Amino acid sequence: MDVLQNMMLFSELVQCGGNVYTWCYDAKGKLLRSNCPDEAFLASAFELFGCKQRMLEHGNRDDVPVTLGTALGLLWGAAFEKEEGKLKRVWVIGPVFHRDVTMRGIEDGLKYYSKLEISVAWTIQLYKALEKVSTLQNTIIYRYLLMMHYCLTGQRLELSCVNSSTAQEERLESSAIPHDRYKVWMAEQGMLQMVRTGDLNYKQALSNCMSISAGVPVQSSDVLRQSKTSIIVFTSLVCRAAIEGGLSPEEAYSPWGTATFRRQKRQNRWMSCTRLQ
Secondary structure: OOHHHHHHHHHHHHHHHOOOOEEEEEOOOOEEEEOOOOHHHHHHHHHHOOHHHHHHHHHHHOOOOEEEEOOOOEEEEEEEEEEOOEEEEEEEEEEEEOOOOOHHHHHHHHHOOHHHOOOHHHHHHHHHHHOOOOEOOHHHHHHHHHHHHHHHHOOOOOHHHOEEOOOHHHOOOHHHOOOOOHHHHHHHHHHHHHHHHOOOOOHHHHHHHHHHOOOOOOOOOOHHHHHHHHHHHHHHHHHHHHHHOOOOHHHHOOOOHHHHHHHHHHHHHHHHHHHHO
16 A cells, blocks of 8 residues: 555545645654645644644544544544554644634643643634634544554454544633634625525525534534534524525425425526516
8 A cells, every 4th residue: 555645635535625734743743744835834833732742642542533623622533553563653733613603712722731831923823723624523534543543554443443642621611712602604695695586696605604603502522413513503594594595394394395496596586587588
């Protein structure tokens, strides 16, 4: 198995879904390569927040992938390349946010690291770097890790195999981090309005929603349950918007309701154009 070739392809594929960068470290924690444009600074953040040390500790005692979290809601994922049972290289993806964050939330998260004596200049640079960080659901991050593990070992794992090294004391209670939902609400309303009017150019609006929100903030360790809940809520919102736009409730709540609604809107446009001619 050509690991380097596999990882080159993998790093290109994951970037199709957003700014998800790939990093490679040797067994001692030296950065070998990365495709991140802000490589030097984010590598220093990875080390400063203790993620690199936890990554190496996990890699030396275990073979399965691991997520490496911070008090800011920032997350990296690591998979391990081994040779004769010994750690050879570590491949990392990230950073990403696994939940919606605000400037206030980041400030509160940084308080956890107050003993590190982080400078004001470094903090300002961190804020600028975090503006470009994507938000991904835990389920997606875990699947990326499973794919990366397969690229390195040829072994297929289940979602439940992925470990998390984020200690309980490093997590801030979600209630302690206030969330400004206005931006998420505005993006949601823009997309639902397109459903009401039958606008077929909804993909960009949907992409905007996905980039600023990871879904319904369900407090659960079951990532599949979180994903399912988000899908149910999203489907309900879209169905109601379709009804408000003129689709009957019977069709809106049927499996083919959305498709029917689109066909009706296209027919209405065609009839309008015919009358104008």
